Amino acid sequence: MASVNPCAAEIAAAVAATIGPDVRAEDLKVEAPPRPELGDFAVGMFAVAKALRQPPPAIAARVAAELPRTGLVTGAEAAGPFVNIRVDRVWALRWLAAGELVPPIGRGKVVCIDYSSPNISKHLAYHHIRSTMLGHALAELHRALGWTVIGINHVGDWGTTHGMLLGAFQRWGGEYPTLDITALNALYVRYRAAIEQDPSLEAEARGWFKRLELGEHEARALWQRFRDISMAEFQEVYDLLGVKFDFDGGESFYEDKMAEVVAMLETKGLLEQSEGATVVRLPDEKNPILIKTKDGTSLYATRDLASALYRKRTWNFDRSLYVVDRGQSTHFRQVFKCLALMGFDWAAQCQHIPFGLVRFGGKKTSTRAGSTGTGDRPFLLRDVFDEAIEQVLPIITEKNPDLDAEIAARTARWVGIGAVVFANVVPQRDKDVDFDWDRAMALSGDSGPYLQFTAARCSGIARKAGSPASQRATADWSLLTHDAEWAVARRLLDFGDHVARAAASCEPHILAHYLLDLAGDVSRWFTLGNDEPALRVIVDDPALRAARLALVEVVRHALARGLQILGLHAPERM
Ligand code: ARG
Numbered sequence: 166m167a168s169v170n171p172c173a174a175e176i177a178a179a180v181a182a183t184i185g186p187d188v189r190a191e192d193l194k195v196e197a198p199p200r201p202e203l204g205d206f207a208v209g210m211f212a213v214a215k216a217l218r219q220p221p222p223a224i225a226a227r228v229a230a231e232l233p234r235t236g237l238v239t240g241a242e243a244a245g246p247f248v249n250i251r252v253d254r255v256w257a258l259r260w261l262a263a264g265e266l267v268p269p270i271g272r273g274k275v276v277c278i279d280y281s282s283p284n285i286s287k288h289l290a291y292h293h294i295r296s297t298m299l300g301h302a303l304a305e306l307h308r309a310l311g312w313t314v315i316g317i318n319h320v321g322d323w324g325t326t327h328g329m330l331l332g333a334f335q336r337w338g339g340e341y342p343t344l345d346i347t348a349l350n351a352l353y354v355r356y357r358a359a360i361e362q363d364p365s366l367e368a369e370a371r372g373w374f375k376r377l378e379l380g381e382h383e384a385r386a387l388w389q390r391f392r393d394i395s396m397a398e399f400q401e402v403y404d405l406l407g408v409k410f411d412f413d414g415g416e417s418f419y420e421d422k423m424a425e426v427v428a429m430l431e432t433k434g435l436l437e438q439s440e441g442a443t444v445v446r447l448p449d450e451k452n453p454i455l456i457k458t459k460d461g462t463s464l465y466a467t468r469d470l471a472s473a474l475y476r477k478r479t480w481n482f483d484r485s486l487y488v489v490d491r492g493q494s495t496h497f498r499q500v501f502k503c504l505a506l507m508g509f510d511w512a513a514q515c516q517h518i519p520f521g522l523v524r525f526g527g528k529k530t531s532t533r534a535g536s537t538g539t540g541d542r543p544f545l546l547r548d549v550f551d552e553a554i555e556q557v558l559p560i561i562t563e564k565n566p567d568l569d570a571e572i573a574a575r576t577a578r579w580v581g582i583g584a585v586v587f588a589n590v591v592p593q594r595d596k597d598v599d600f601d602w603d604r605a606m607a608l609s610g611d612s613g614p615y616l617q618f619t620a621a622r623c624s625g626i627a628r629k630a631g632s633p634a635s636q637r638a639t640a641d642w643s644l645l646t647h648d649a650e651w652a653v654a655r656r657l658l659d660f661g662d663h664v665a666r667a668a669a670s671c672e673p674h675i676l677a678h679y680l681l682d683l684a685g686d687v688s689r690w691f692t693l694g695n696d697e698p699a700l701r702v703i704v705d706d707p708a709l710r711a712a713r714l715a716l717v718e719v720v721r722h723a724l725a726r727g728l729q730i731l732g733l734h735a736p737e738r739m
Contacts (some may be wrong), residue, residue: 166665166666167191167469168194168195168661168662168699168724169267169268169661169665170195170658170659171239171260171264171268171283172205172206172252172256172257172260172658173195173206173658173662174190174195175237176195176206176208176237176250176252177191177195177208177236178190179195179232179237179238179471180228180232180248180250180593181193181237182194183227183228183231183232183233184213184217184227184228185217185222186219186378187213187217187219188213188218191206192212192213192216192318193209193212193213194209194212194289195207195208196208196209197627197655197659198249199245200426200545201252201648201652201655202262202342203244203249204240204241204242204249204250205250205252205257205423205655206242206249206252207248207250207720208228208244208247208248208250209221209246209247210222210224210225210228210544211246212249214246216689218232219668220245220374220599221245221246221615222243222245223242223454225244225245225246225247225248226243226265228241228243229242229243229248229250230243230247231583232248233329234251236253236657237252237253237256237257238250238251238252238406239251239253240255242351246729250457251287254573254642254651254654255331255642257655257658258642258645258716260639260656260658261654261657261719262638262640262659262715262719263637263638263641264633264658265471265661266657266661266675266722266723266726267309267660267661267664267665267726268270268310268311269310269311270310270420270665271307271310271311271312271443272309272311272312272592272635272667273311273324273486273567274291274311274484275312275313275314275371275477275480275481275482275483276284276311276312276313276315276316276482276483276485276486277298277313277315277317277480277482277485278303278304278305278315278317278482278486278488279308279317279319279469279485279486279487279488279489280295280299280301280303280304280316280317280318280578281293281296281297281300281318281403281408282294282317282318282320282321282401282412282484282489283320283321284320284321284326285321285322285324285327285350285391285392285395285396285415286327286330286346286350286353286391286395287346287349287350287353288346288347288398288545288546289398289399289402289545289546289547290349290544290545290546291523291525291544291545291548291549291600292490292522292523292527292544293546293547294523294546294586294589295490295523295589295598296488296489296490296520297403297406298406298408298486298589298731298732299518299520299589299590299594299673300316300486300488300579300585300588300678301316301406301407301408302590302667302673302730302731302732303486303488303518303668303673304458305729305730305731306314306440306664306667306668306673306676306730307601307620307668307733308396309408309664309668309726309730310664310665310668312412312668313480313706314484315408315411315412315416315480316321316409316410316412317412317413317414317476317606318394318412318413318415319414319415319416319472320392320399320413320415320416320632321415321416322388322392322395322415322417322419323415323416323417323419323463323468323675324374324416324418324464324465325370325371325374325462325543326353327373327377327552328370328371328372328374328375328377329356329357329360329366329370329373330349330352330356330378330388330391331370331376331384331387332350332356332366332369332370332372332373333352333353333355333356334387334391337352337355338352338357338522339518341727343388344390345394345398346394346398348434349391349394349395355591356370360708365628366572366694369466371458371460373461374462375460375462378420378462378463381704392417393529393724394568396413402547402569403545404576405547405550405582406582406586406732407732407734408732413425415549416465416468416472417558418472419467419468419471419472420463422472422474422705423463423467423468423470423471425471426458426467426470426471426474427443427457427467429507430445430456430507430560433506433507433508435503435506435507436456437453438654439453440459441459442455442457442458442459442721443456443457444453444456446504447499447502447503447506448502448503448506450498450499452499453503454466454499454500454503456470461635461662466495466499466503466733469496469497469500469504471597473485473500473504473512473515473665474504474509477509477511482511482514482515483514484514485511485514485515486514486516486518486671487516487517487518488518488520488521489518490519490521491520491521491595491611491720492518492662493517493519494517494519497515497517498517500515501515501517501634516587516671518671519594520594520595521592521594521598523585523597523599523600524596524598524599524600525544525549525600526599526600536587537724542688544711545594549585550582551583553582553584553585553605553606554577554578554581554582555581556573556581556602557576557577557580557581557606557614558573558577558581560739561573561576561577561580562566564739565738565739566619574739576738576739579612579733579734579736580613580617580653580739581616582733582734583613583617583732583733583734584605584612584614585600585605586613586615586731586732586733587605587613587614587616587731587733588601588604588612588613589606590673590674590677590731590732591611591674591677591678591681593672593673593674594671594673594674595670605702611681613685613728613733614679614682615726616724616728616733616735617682617728617733617734617735617736617739618683618739619684619688619724620688620721620724620728620736621686621735621736621737622691623687623717623720624639624738625738626703626714626717626736627714627721629703629715630701630703630710630714632711632714633739634669635718636711636712636713636714636715636718637718637719638713639711639714640711640712640714640715640716641708641711642712642715644708644709644712645712645713647690647693647700648691649686649689649690649700650690650713650716652690653683653686653687653690653716653720654687654713654716654719655720656657656679656682656685656718656723657723658682658685659679660679660723660726660727663675663676663679664676665731673730673731676730676731677716677731679726679727680724680727680731683720683724683727684721684724687696687720692694702717721735729733
């Protein structure tokens, strides 16, 4: 992937021109050298060595000697297959202050992102945080790059499970005077248990679902009530998280859109009968994909075929992502294969974005069977947030005694929730996450609060300097000569590249790790002033102070932007 860092782009162009006409700037990878003493940028010669039929070190040596020292480039040295390049720091800093952190390289492109997508009539359990916040981060990453993003909450509101609920409600509904998700979940669990005793209930549930599919009034009205209760509760959590969807048509939305898909499969001669069910056999798959049950009712996969087609027709996506746990890998592989068999070449644009499990104190969290978590209560996302906020509030008020109570409460909410969110986006996506309170809440180390604290430190410095007005446009960047300042600036130049890479590979942790590195550079810079007052940001010399404040301002902006993309707020004080 070509770099979106303007310095890197300029360097690639200059190096390509030096190598000769056979090489394009896009073929060169411009990186950071392993150690800053080596240079500001490094360009490897591997990719061009083949085309030129010369060993990479020979090309590197020639480029280092011939690269014109003009404009951005001030020096070049060969190191094995690499050319290490030094740049004019003032040029780079000026760009940082004037340019956008993230260039709109995705403008004109559309991405559909299916995320969160919980099943109705069940609480949002702790494990829902991963799909919700990984999906949210992917949506924000693409938005930052200029993509048009369609965030989709494909709620599970259809299928035989909902038949069971209807059956349960008809039997025992009267025993639950307040019908909330807890009651709905209890009804469901009770029905499942009853099936163990009396297997005929299974058929009864299927019957209810059939009535639902036929649009029978009583069944529809009850189902709608369950859905509304569920969506209202989900919304409360989404509001806390700042998560917004562009479309929340769930599985039921495709009810009248499945017949067309089934007809298409029929016309293409892809349908087969297997043990009474209607299936499609797929290349290199042991099991066929199920299209209809023996009762003729539709299935999860049928709805995913219809929804994929609907998304393509409605939004004409360039990419369609499904942020769903890796347990559903087979399902998505089969759905995409089936779309390809149907002749849709855009099946290749559909991608399952799997993620690992979450554990809480070593336990797997899930509401299946309703027995996990503490006692008989499922392990709720809200409970975790409440506890985190409760832990944070006294610390915030102790450290900021003059903070307005309302702002302190809001900050505690941002930091508490932010800690939980960050702990779920910082590990590599496919890794399991073992949530560790102390580590997630720590004000140092790889935590969300650490990043928020660094952003708040930047705000604090600006407040202390009494300079609310932006210094960026007028700063004399040539005054920032310390290597620690340059390390921060150099890191900031890479912001856009990390956003672009995180979006392309659907790996939000790339941005999370980058922000931690940035915070590390910033804290090294700020620490210098402890021993050497001349290196503090707020020094007497007005021009130097303005230049340092300008850099602090860019840092604050970058941290806040990065945190926002990952679903965290950046408080002014904490
Ligand atoms: N509701 C499903 C579940 O909770 C996830 C749905 C994912 N999206 C999809 N298009 N299948 O497991």
